[in-house]
Amino acid sequence: MTTRSRSRLSLALDILNHGGLLIVALIFLFPFFWMVSNAVRSNAEVLAIPVRILPNAFEWDNFAKAWTQLPFGRFFLNSLFISTSVTIITVIVSCLSGYAFARLKFPGREALLMAYLGTLMVPAIMLIIPLFLIVNSLGMVNTFQGVILPVAFGTFGAFLMRQFFLSIPMELEEAARIDGASRLRILLSIIVPLSMPAIGLLSLFTFIGQWNNFLWPLIVMTGSENATLPVGLTYFQTQAGTQWNFIMAGAALSMLPGIVLAILLQKLIYSSIALNAGMGGR
Amino acid sequence: MASVTIRNAVKSYGAMQVLHGVSLEAHDGEFVVLVGPSGCGKSTLLRMIAGLETITDGQIAIGERVVNELEPKERDIAMVFQSYALYPHMTVRDNMAFSLKLSRRSKAEIAVEVNRAAEILALAPLLERYPRQLSGGQRQRVAMGRAIVRNPAVFLFDEPLSNLDAKLRVQMRGEIKSLHARLNSTMIYVTHDQMEAMTMADRIVVMRSGKIEQIGTPLDIYDNPANSFVASFIGSPSMNLIEGTVEDRGAQVVLRDRAGVEWTLPARARAHIGRDVTLGVRPEHVAITEGASNARIDNIEPTGADTHVQVDVGSNIVTLVRHERLDLPVGAEISVRNDPDRSMLFCPSSGERLT
The missing domain is CATH 3.40.50.300 (P-loop containing nucleotide triphosphate hydrolases)
Incomplete structure (x- = not known):
């Protein structure tokens, strides 16, 4: 094969590859586009047949209307507080328990880890009623702690952090022990800074998971003043009808923090991976 | 401190x-x-x-x-x-x-x-x-x-x-x-x-x-x-270890190895006549001499300052070090001998130093 025909072949393969990726990307992006497209048209047009890809008239003020028609600012702050709290608690608890499972030697460690992981196999939906009963008996219904505490102690984070901690060379810890660091100091000063990729990932998953969490806040928060964004969006569905355009506008707005966080943490995750390249030894 | x-x-x-x-x-x-x-x-x-x-x-x-x-x-x-x-x-x-x-x-x-x-x-x-x-x-x-x-x-x-x-x-x-x-x-x-x-x-x-x-x-x-472990571990190239029996040759005491090659031993080895031993000789204490050939060059490694030579002596491969360039081809027949005063004897089973 000549060089020219080879380069033509590789060009054709490139086009094919990128074309394929572009199609997949468009398929994934379409729901987002559809959400925004419906957010900026009138409710009548949302329901109109035939369906139009782009609105007849762009109603950009739907965002402002959706924001003001219901106490969206309040919903936003509620969601932010709950998601941030759950994320912080989850990261702290996961780091501590992950470190214990990765590095501390104590009798029954493996059995405990298995039991811990076993809870991952129980579907979350099965736990909703027992959890609600517990929250109720603690008098935490319609409180933030009632929404936050039951979901902040997941086992997935502990497992994720344990696996990451195991990949950090033992000699770094030994060097720190000789330098005079306690276990907690080693965790805080050595292990955690080196685990930023995993912590970033865990934070992102936890935050977005809680930001989008619908069922648990719906059950625990009985008053609209404590509603989160996903719950708040349902208030556009009334007996008088559903304001799809406002739901879509609200949904589009509620996605923004997640996107911003993903972009911020992505940087952190990549910079930490580059940092870890210098960890090398043997 | x-x-x-x-x-x-x-x-x-x-x-x-x-x-x-x-x-x-x-x-x-x-x-x-x-x-x-x-x-x-x-x-x-x-x-x-x-x-x-x-x-x-x-x-x-x-x-x-x-x-x-x-x-x-x-x-x-x-x-x-x-x-x-x-x-x-x-x-x-x-x-x-x-x-x-x-x-x-x-x-x-x-x-x-x-x-x-x-x-x-x-x-x-x-x-x-x-x-x-x-x-x-x-x-x-x-x-x-x-x-x-x-x-x-x-x-x-x-x-x-x-x-x-x-x-x-x-x-x-x-x-x-x-x-x-x-x-x-x-x-x-x-x-x-x-x-x-x-x-x-x-x-x-x-x-x-x-x-x-x-x-x-x-x-x-x-x-x-x-012992023979320390002898072979310390020193590069390693000490040559040759197994054989101590025999009396009148004025001399020799080690007769498994292939029948005789290596001169120090006088203090006389106490071990008739015994199976391991002879230890450092590569720099093996010399190329004039006389009837008893070895064939197997490999030559010039390191610049020194030349390491592996020779086939009967059934043993013996390494010697020359502090000079060696103008001999692989396969050449030469005569080698050990310096008896710098040779050591070890017990072949326990490895312990005998002399």
Whole structure:
């Protein structure tokens, strides 16, 4: 094969590859586009047949209307507080328990880890009623702690952090022990800074998971003043009808923090991976 | 500064014992090298001194203080690891200052100590860099700097030069030696490289299978190995070991090897006439002589200054070293003989030195 025909072949393969990726990307992006497209048209047009890809008239003020028609600012702050709290608690608890499972030697460690992981196999939906009963008996219904505490102690984070901690060379810890660091100091000063990729990932998953969490806040928060964004969006569905355009506008707005966080943490995750390249030894 | 005294140290992992009652004293200010093949327990022993491994039985004392139950940080030691173990997210300065920060020293004091160590190791221009921005040799120096700032009683080195290339290794060897001369601290250094052991140690401890085979100065061990293991482990190329029987030839005592080749033995070998023994001869004590050929050249390795020659003598491959260029082809028939006065005899079963 000549060089020219080879380069033509590789060009054709490139086009094919990128074309394929572009199609997949468009398929994934379409729901987002559809959400925004419906957010900026009138409710009548949302329901109109035939369906139009782009609105007849762009109603950009739907965002402002959706924001003001219901106490969206309040919903936003509620969601932010709950998601941030759950994320912080989850990261702290996961780091501590992950470190214990990765590095501390104590009798029954493996059995405990298995039991811990076993809870991952129980579907979350099965736990909703027992959890609600517990929250109720603690008098935490319609409180933030009632929404936050039951979901902040997941086992997935502990497992994720344990696996990451195991990949950090033992000699770094030994060097720190000789330098005079306690276990907690080693965790805080050595292990955690080196685990930023995993912590970033865990934070992102936890935050977005809680930001989008619908069922648990719906059950625990009985008053609209404590509603989160996903719950708040349902208030556009009334007996008088559903304001799809406002739901879509609200949904589009509620996605923004997640996107911003993903972009911020992505940087952190990549910079930490580059940092870890210098960890090398043997 | 302090001595390190190890009394009957035993280490077991479950039912498996890896150190079998090791005793050793590293004197105050001494440079002791633990050397031995992989798995001989030298690193385990070092880690027991550091406090990174528990001591199953026996006692380890640093100075007058028994440290068996003490945490590493309470032992007044510093350790340099094979992988350097630098904290990747900290600059060189922070790496070196970490232990001082933990001991709550003032910022001014920390700066003085870090700068002093940086000056000793020529690290001053690198203080603000991260470990990933340094070469292997520079990382190694930072690891030593981290040890120096603590001003410990004992320095422990766990194969610190293994990850460096040959040239850098020789350079760092010199640097560690001069560091020792400058600080005059007790240093215990683990390596599997007998050349490092020979060139750096005040005393060498040769270990095998969890036991100490011999302790002595480098030249003492080289000239008077306690057994055939030490004899073959120390020295490069290795000592030639030839099995045979001691026979009386009137004025001479000889070793007749399995192929019937006769090697002249020292007069003191007369006590072993009739006995099966292992003859040990260092490559530099085998000479090419005039006379009827008894060997064929198998391989020639010119190293520049020296020439290593492997010759086939009967059933044995014998290595000899010439401090000159050798103008002979592979396959040439030559005559070789050993220097009887520099030859040693070992027991073939136990390996113990006989003469």
